[in-house]
Amino acid sequence: MKKYFLLILILLMPTGAWGTTWYGCGANSANIDDASFWEDAVGCDGNILTWNNQVAGDIFEANGKTGIVVRVDPKGTGGSAGKVHLKTTAGGGFSITAAGTYTVTADITAGTTDCLTINGTANAIVATVLGDITGSAATANAEGLVLGGSNLTATIGSSGTPVTITGGAAHGVLDNHTGSGKTTTVYATINGGTATNIAGYVANAASGTVNVIGTSNGGAATTNVRGLYKSNAATVSLDGDCVGGSVLGSEGCHNAGTGGSFTVKNCTGGSDDGAGCRGFGTYPITVTGNITSTATAMGVTGAIVWSPTAATNFFKVIGDGTPAAYYLTSNVAGGAHPAVTDVKDGVTYGWDGSSAAYEGTLESSGGGGASAW
16 A cells, blocks of 8 residues: 555656756857757766757756857747756856847856856847846856946846845856946845855946846855945946845945946945945945944945935934934935934944035934934
């Protein structure tokens, strides 16, 4: 009876629940949908994939093959089509360089090399990536997704299905696109890396715009593991929360880029010096919503412009261990700064008060002006 019962259980189990791993077995620079390119054995002596027979959850390992051309959606069009997974565990990589409109319904995970590169230098490309993106866990400079070129418009995730972008030993996304008037739109939760100076998303675009809708979290493993990091002259915005991590330099959002503005909605401190937002040097971050400090981390540090858009927006600091929320009595156009006297217990506002004076009045949450501690 036990044998029959076991047999019935085996027959009832769904097949392909974990997906099949397919290994690149053809020439470099092959098309992703080329016949006989994918086999289910790393040594290329296994079963061959007939394209469009892949199912949701299948993994495509580049297997050392470089420049695999993603000219069609990797998920295929079969009856079991769904999100698949592109990986470069043993090197190689995937690319999009030809003019056109593309959708990549796949998680992207770098191994020893960059996983997916989309470059619109010579051709106009409109690309949408619908999957989580992860930088290499162990190899420096092996980014999950690299964006480049002057003629690229990219979307990562969607408003209905946001994705997760995570740094490791390399950035999750390295955005180098250079197109004036070109935009990268990101619907995601961004997480800082696990190695020093590694971010979840690096906005290294020399021009154009990067708009993020979601949350950006600083890391926890080591120093300078930011969530969203602006390092060049593009205009960057985050409609959501920048949340500090738990180590020094683990800002949720960090601006170190000359030119171009960086605007976020809310900044919230993490723990152990993980500020929510930091404007490095003279490169400010403009905050349009709430600033919240915690007992062990600042909501903001460095060059910060607080320009709240609603009377309910607050700047919360910690005094004698007790949080106190301050509100503007009226909104001030052009960027309001916290007054020097209202920034307490290590919470810095970043600008020289004499050259960037605060233009309004702060009231505590109980009304009646700023609290006297």
